[in-house]
Amino acid sequence: MTPHEAFRLLGKPRFGGILVVSDHASNRVPEDIVLGIDPALLNQHIAVDLGVAGVGALLAERPGIAAFQGNISRLVCDLNREPHAPAVIPIASDGHAIPGNALDHAAHQARLERFHTPYHAALATLLDDSPPALVLSLHSFTPQLATSDEARPWQVAVLYNEDDRAARLAIPLLEAEGLCVGDQLPYSGKLLNYTMNRHCEAEGRPYLGIELRQDQIATVLQQAEWAGRLAKLCNEVALKLG
Numbered sequence: 001m002t003p004h005e006a007f008r009l010l011g012k013p014r015f016g017g018i019l020v021v022s023d024h025a026s027n028r029v030p031e032d033i034v035l036g037i038d039p040a041l042l043n044q045h046i047a048v049d050l051g052v053a054g055v056g057a058l059l060a061e062r063p064g065i066a067a068f069q070g071n072i073s074r075l076v077c078d079l080n081r082e083p084h085a086p087a088v089i090p091i092a093s094d095g096h097a098i099p100g101n102a103l104d105h106a107a108h109q110a111r112l113e114r115f116h117t118p119y120h121a122a123l124a125t126l127l128d129d130s131p132p133a134l135v136l137s138l139h140s141f142t143p144q145l146a147t148s149d150e151a152r153p154w155q156v157a158v159l160y161n162e163d164d165r166a167a168r169l170a171i172p173l174l175e176a177e178g179l180c181v182g183d184q185l186p187y188s189g190k191l192l193n194y195t196m197n198r199h200c201e202a203e204g205r206p207y208l209g210i211e212l213r214q215d216q217i218a219t220v221l222q223q224a225e226w227a228g229r230l231a232k233l234c235n236e237v238a239l240k241l242g
Contacts, residue, residue, distance in 0.1 A: 001126065005030065006079075006119040010067040011060030013130035018065045018234045020056045020136045021123065023080040023195050024049035025069035035075055036099035046093040047073045049140040051217030056138060058227035065231060066130075068123055075101070077115040080195050088116065123199055133238040134166060135207040136230065137196050140214045141186060154182030155216050159189030159209035163201050166208040169237045177229070182211075206241050208234065 001009050013019060027048035029035060041047055056067035070079045074090075075098060081088040089111055091101045103111065127135070137159075144151050156179055160167040167183070174181045189196075189209050200207040210230065217223050 001122060004071075004118050004122065006071055006115040007122055008069050008071045009126070010057055010069065011062075011065055013066040013126055013132070014064050015130050016064075016133045017130070018059075018134050018136060018231075018238065019127070019130075019132040020059050020065065020067040020138050021069075021195060021199075022049065022052045022056050022067065022138045023070045023078075024074050024139060025053040025056060026071045027073045028071060029073055029076055033076055034100045037075070037096060041096060042073060042075075045140075045142050045214070046096065047075050049138075050214045051140050051212065051223060052138050054220065054223040055212070055217055055227050055230070058224055059136075059231055062227075062231050065234075068126060070119060072115055077111055079116060079119050080192065082194050083112055083116055085194075088112065120195075120198065123195070127199055127203075127205065131205075133206075133242060134234055135196070135200055135205060136234050137200075137207055137209045138230075139209075139211045140217060141211045143213055143215050152182075152186045152213065153180050154185055155179050155213050157182035157185055157187075157211040157213075159184060159187075159193065159211060161190050161193045161197055161201055163206070165241060166206050166237050169240050170208055170210075170233055173233055173236060206238075208237060 027042045056069055059065050060067040078088050089101050089108060091098055156174055158167045158171050171181055171183055196207050196209060217226055
């Protein structure tokens with residue numbers, strides 16, 4: 001696959017293997033784009049799904065597993081949003097204004113064509129050329145919302161829209177390990193599932209939507225533990241689906 005600034009591919013995709021897709025794996029902002037925000041925000045959840053890049057990279061070191069990762073911050077372009085959604089290039093996020101994203105129509109379209117379009121075109125080609133047995137959609141979520149004191153007890157969440165085949169297999173397997181598992185918690189995959197809706201649900205491809213709580217994958221050791229767990233889980237689910 002030709003390298004592109006919108007995405008990176010780790011490992012070797014294999015027919016009948018596992019493809020890990022992470023739309024929000026990077027906090028990178030290209031040098032020619034000025035968001036006009038405090039740089040510290042780039043290390044927070046509004047800019048990146050903390051921890052998933054490391055987990056995906058470790059998974060991609062295993063035979064039969066590859067990782068397709070977004071290579072720009074979701075503040076530059078949210079690759080998991082419909083191209084016509086207002087928040088695909090957010091002008092505000094979590095109460096923070098993003099003045100550099102107040103674009104006119106032409107600049108807005110150019111941003112989408114630079115990042116969103118090639119990302120999804122490349123993913124579609126990858127899935128067609130090397131159809132996996134299972135797609136793992138990997139994201140992370142915060143231990144609590146900035147606007148709430150209520151903790152989120154779920155260590156891992158399983159999300160889905162209409163196709164819950166893989167979810168129904170994965171949830172009991174995760175619970176059997178003594179984990180606190182959220183079934184459509186802390187939010188529902190029916191609300192925000194664009195990439196999987198487009199590339200999996202619309203095509204009948206089985207996928208597993210996994211969200212890891214950020215404090216579960218904050219260190220390299222934790223990321224390695226979860227990479228091992230997810231590799232085993234995905235292979236079990238893929239075998240049962242097959």
